[in-house]
Amino acid sequence: xxxxxxxxxxxxxxxxxxxxxxxxxxxxxxxxxxxxxxxxxxxxxxxxxxxxxxxxxxxxxxxxxxxxxxxxxxxxxxxxxxxxxxxxxxxxxxxxxxxxxxxxxxxxxxxxxxxxxxxxxxxxxxxxxxxxxxxxxxxxxxxxxxxxxxxxxxxxxxxxxxxxxxxxxxxxxxxxxxxxxxxxxxxxxxxxxxxxxxxxxxxxxxxxxxxxxxxxxxxxxxxxxxxxxxxxxxxxxxxxxxxxxxxxxxxxxxxxxxxxxxxxxxxxxxxxxxxxxxxxxxxxxxxxxxxxxxxxxxxxxxxxxxxxxxxxxxxxxxxxxxxxxxxxxxxxxxxxxxxxxxxxxxxxxxxxxxxxxxxxxxxxxxxxxxxxxxxxxxxxxxxxxxxxxxxxxxxxxxxxxxxxxxxxxxxxxxxxxxxxxxxxxxxxxxxxxxxxxxxxxxxxxxxxxxxxxxxxxxxxxxxxxxxxxxxxxxxxxxxxxxxxxxxxxxxxxxxxxxxxxxxxxxxxxxxxxxxxxxxxxxxxxxxxxxxxxxxxxxxxxxxxxxxxxxxx
Amino acid sequence: xxxxxxxxxxxxxxxxxxxxxxxxxxxxxxxxxxxxxxxxxxxxxxxxxxxxxxxxxxxxxxxxxxxxxxxxxxxxxxxxxxxxxxxxxxxxxxxxxxxxxxxxxxxxxxxxxxxxxxxxxxxxxxxxxxxxxxxxxxxxxxxxxxxxxxxxxxxxxxxxxxxxxxxxxxxxxxxxxxxxxxxxxxxxxxxxxxxxxxxxxxxxxxxxxxxxxxxxxxxxxxxxxxxxxxxxxxxxxxxxxxxxxxxxxxxxxxxxxxxxxxxxxxxxxxxxxxxxxxxxxxxxxxxxxxxxxxxxxxxxxxxxxxxxxxxxxxxxxxxxxxxxxxxxx
Numbered sequence: 034x035x036x037x038x039x040x041x042x043x044x045x046x047x048x049x050x051x052x053x054x055x056x057x058x059x060x061x062x063x064x065x066x067x068x069x070x071x072x073x074x075x076x077x078x079x080x081x082x083x084x085x086x087x088x089x090x091x092x093x094x095x096x097x098x099x100x101x102x103x104x105x106x107x108x109x110x111x112x113x114x115x116x117x118x119x120x121x122x123x124x125x126x127x128x129x130x131x132x133x134x135x136x137x138x139x140x141x142x143x144x145x146x147x148x149x150x151x152x153x154x155x156x157x158x159x160x161x162x163x164x165x166x167x168x169x170x171x172x173x174x175x176x177x178x179x180x181x182x183x184x185x186x187x188x189x190x191x192x193x194x195x196x197x198x199x200x201x202x203x204x205x206x207x208x209x210x211x212x213x214x215x216x217x218x219x220x221x222x223x224x225x226x227x228x229x230x231x232x233x234x235x236x237x238x239x240x241x242x243x244x245x246x247x248x249x250x251x252x253x254x255x256x257x258x259x260x261x262x263x264x265x266x267x268x269x270x271x272x273x274x275x276x277x278x279x280x281x282x283x284x285x286x287x288x289x290x291x292x293x294x295x296x297x298x299x300x301x302x303x304x305x306x307x308x309x310x311x312x313x314x315x316x317x318x319x320x321x322x323x324x325x326x327x328x329x330x331x332x333x334x335x336x337x338x339x340x341x342x343x344x345x346x347x348x349x350x351x352x353x354x355x356x357x358x359x360x361x362x363x364x365x366x367x368x369x370x371x372x373x374x375x376x377x378x379x380x381x382x383x384x385x386x387x388x389x390x391x392x393x394x395x396x397x398x399x400x401x402x403x404x405x406x407x408x409x410x411x412x413x414x415x416x417x418x419x420x421x422x423x424x425x426x427x428x429x430x431x432x433x434x435x436x437x438x439x440x441x442x443x444x445x446x447x448x449x450x451x452x453x454x455x456x457x458x459x460x461x462x463x464x465x466x467x468x469x470x471x472x473x474x475x476x477x478x479x480x481x482x483x484x485x486x487x488x489x490x491x492x493x494x495x496x497x498x499x500x501x502x503x504x505x506x507x508x509x510x511x512x513x514x515x516x517x518x519x520x521x522x523x524x525x526x527x528x529x530x531x532x533x534x535x536x537x538x539x540x541x542x543x544x545x546x547x548x549x550x551x552x553x554x555x556x557x558x559x560x561x562x563x564x565x566x567x568x569x570x571x572x573x574x575x576x577x578x579x580x581x582x583x584x585x
Numbered sequence: 586x587x588x589x590x591x592x593x594x595x596x597x598x599x600x601x602x603x604x605x606x607x608x609x610x611x612x613x614x615x616x617x618x619x620x621x622x623x624x625x626x627x628x629x630x631x632x633x634x635x636x637x638x639x640x641x642x643x644x645x646x647x648x649x650x651x652x653x654x655x656x657x658x659x660x661x662x663x664x665x666x667x668x669x670x671x672x673x674x675x676x677x678x679x680x681x682x683x684x685x686x687x688x689x690x691x692x693x694x695x696x697x698x699x700x701x702x703x704x705x706x707x708x709x710x711x712x713x714x715x716x717x718x719x720x721x722x723x724x725x726x727x728x729x730x731x732x733x734x735x736x737x738x739x740x741x742x743x744x745x746x747x748x749x750x751x752x753x754x755x756x757x758x759x760x761x762x763x764x765x766x767x768x769x770x771x772x773x774x775x776x777x778x779x780x781x782x783x784x785x786x787x788x789x790x791x792x793x794x795x796x797x798x799x800x801x802x803x804x805x806x807x808x809x810x811x812x813x814x815x816x817x818x819x820x821x822x823x824x825x826x827x828x829x830x831x832x833x834x835x836x837x838x839x840x841x842x843x844x845x846x847x848x849x850x851x852x853x854x855x856x857x858x859x860x861x862x863x864x865x866x867x868x869x870x871x872x873x874x875x876x877x878x879x880x881x882x883x884x885x886x887x888x889x890x891x892x893x894x895x896x897x898x899x900x901x902x903x904x905x906x907x908x909x910x911x912x913x914x
Contacts, residue, residue: 092721148714405717405718405720408714408715408716409713413712414637417850421849421853422850422853424849425844429841432840436833436836440589440833442587472853473781476856480788480838480842481841483840484792484837486837487834487838490834491830498826519802520798523798523802524794527795528791531788534732534739535732537735538729538735539784543784
């Protein structure tokens with residue numbers, strides 16, 4: 034190939050690389066005076082993985098603990114849309130929401146500093162139902178039956194366990210009450226298994242836990258008995274004895290009567306008068322009398338149904354049930370309700386109202402999701418990793434440059450110049466393909482600096498051999514490149530194949546590593562063979578005189 | 586011209602029995618201790634919860650432990666991570682792992698909360714949390730094994746095409762040797778096997794394969810020249826001829842690896858250790874595993890006459906390799 038073309042190609046690649054890597058303006062979340070704000074910053078367009086910029090990674094799967102889901106792949110597709118809507122509304126720059134395999138959703142949220150909140154937003158089923166509280170005193174009628182069932186079952190109940198629940202830290206309580214009912218049942222069961230206490234299934238085991246509340250279908254259970262009650266309710270015998278066509282739901286709030294704290298339990302008509310599917314909008318608000326709340330609007334179809342249903346239930350109490358939990362105290366229906374309504378948040382803060390409005394707007398999850406894998410990395414740790422990797426990289430380059438110059442002198446200098454281009458090209462390739470740079474990826478890149486000169490070492494050793502055989506400088510260089518080629522190609526191709534396998538089977542950070550490795554192999558082939566060869570050609574053509582010796 | 590190990594004529598392969606004994610002893614030691622105590626898998630593989638904490642002042646590890654015990658988090662592993670102000674807490678209790686799929690985030694939250702209660706709100710920062718469900722861990726473990734086996738298979742096919750099956754088999758056997766020595770090394774060094782370390786093992790495999798291919802490429806070339814010498818001699822000659830390249834390349838790779846080991850921080854350190862060991866085992870296996878195995882294969886399944894001018898007759902005489910006199914130039 035003509036020398037001019039060679040030089041043109043190299044210069045072209047340099048120009049393209051610089052253009053690719055040139056800092057550009059991007060919108061980013063940045064921390065300023067302790068506040069996270071969006072701002073435009075200029076930076077090199079290299080995508081940093083979560084482990085370098087901080088953030089959160091979640092992997093979600095269909096939760097089948099409450100019953101099998103027939104078509105998981107389809108369910109995940111539907112859930113994916115909802116999750117994506119929610120994340121879009123959550124406001125993260127460059128979030129990733131994608132399906133992995135057949136039954137998994139991957140969510141990546143860069144720069145998230147409150148992982149728990151992010152997870153709640155993603156995972157909340159947000160299934161909204163409006164149900165009328167029971168007016169028929171169905172639970173009272175069923176109480177003797179329930180007591181009898183518990184007596185027959187001779188359940189070994191951990192009185193001590195429910196007592197212990199009361200004494201756990203506030204964190205424990207918090208998680209207990211925000212968890213949904215089935216979770217609670219599980220934890221209560223574990224407790225009873227752990228603490229082999231005496232029988233509590235004596236006479237009136239069930240009825241002594243509940244007392245009449247302030248409206249039809251409302252019952253109070255002392256806070257300390259909630260665990261025990263949940264456990265009873267989870268028992269199959271008890272479930273069979275519960276009044277038919279009714280459902281039992283806990284309240285999301287507690288009430289204080291005198292100095293005792295109670296959690297209301299509601300008996301509701303099983304068939305909801307309407308569900309959240311007709312919701313078109315929801316926004317948070319604060320009312321001086323009711324505290325934080327979420328106001329929602331329904332579409333025409335929903336409003337029509339809602340009006341019909343509520344007009345049939347004037348003077349009844351309507352529970353607003355979100356994810357099987359009664360939100361606030363059920364209000365009495367004064368007159369037919371149309372398109373608008375509200376959900377009171379009890380004592381929760383405005384952010385809770387905001388998040389609820391967000392998930393209601395984005396729609397309910399068609400299937401419950403569970404988190405199977407999550408990672409959260411602080412932004413400072415990511416920054417620290419970048420600094421350390423850059424230090425290691427700089428020292429690696431310095432050492433390699435020293436070795437090459439020390440051993441190969443002039444030719445070593447050519448190899449070092451090629452190494453600089455190698456670094457430039459590799460970074461440009463990573464930026465150009467929008468590859469995600471991870472910490473293992475950076476380590477792989479530093480390592481590749483050491484490996485990149487191998488091709489040049491092979492070539493230089495060959496040239497030395499040819500020179501030793503008494504060949505002229507020009508022939509020795511030609512022969513050196515030609516003979517080293519098969520070894521370089523074979524070794525690089527086999528490494529590239531290994532990297533491809535890594536890419537295929539790796540996840541997250543490891544994938545980033547494989548990408549860096551592949552980009553490095555390509556760049557090293559170009560620089561050590563093409564670029565260094567061109568350098569030699571320039572050197573040979575520098576003067577008309579024949580070069581008689583080569584510093585190698 | 587600065588030259589090292591130029592025009593050498595060492596009889597490397599002569600020592601293969603001693604070397605085999607050394608490497609087998611190392612592998613047996615490592616894998617034997619695996620049988621006694623399972624390897625130190627990271628939570629990516631076992632499932633569990635991990636928190637990385639950064640304290641303002643060096644804390645008392647005993648206090649951390651007792652605080653966690655009081656909160657009902659038993660058997661958590663607390664490890665210093667780099668400086669004496671940084672620690673990782675790993676909750677890997679099987680019950681907790683099982684509970685995790687139902688919301689182990691609460692374990693991480695609880696750990697953070699109780700420690701902040703004990704040490705003060707600003708005395709520590711949770712800089713990283715990770716949680717992995719048991720099923721994900723299983724999948725990853727399977728994925729890692731598949732990745733290694735698949736890379737072997739692909740290498741075997743590629744080298745069979747580019748060289749021939751005897752070389753391919755010898756190269757893959759040499760590379761599998763490196764898997765075993767690296768696992769033994771990980772075990773003896775008590776390094777944690779994480780996804781990054783698995784990536785490191787695969788890189789070592791690639792690197793070791795490189796090294797073997799460079800030597801085999803020489804062998805291929807020398808065989809084509811049709812010298813009157815045994816394969817044993819050709820192998821030795823090829824190793825000697827590629828010796829300067831080996832030394833130089835290992836030096837630059839080791840330089841990069843050492844700067845990673847020293848400067849790149851705690852997260853990368855296990856990977857850097859694997860790579861540093863990889864340079865050693867890769868070099869070793871190219872000379873002392875790949876070459877003797879190739880000789881053995883040649884003896885067992887000799888090439889048909891005519892495929893190569895000299896080697897089919899030369900191969901049987903390679904039995905005499907214990908005599909140093911055969912290795913001449």
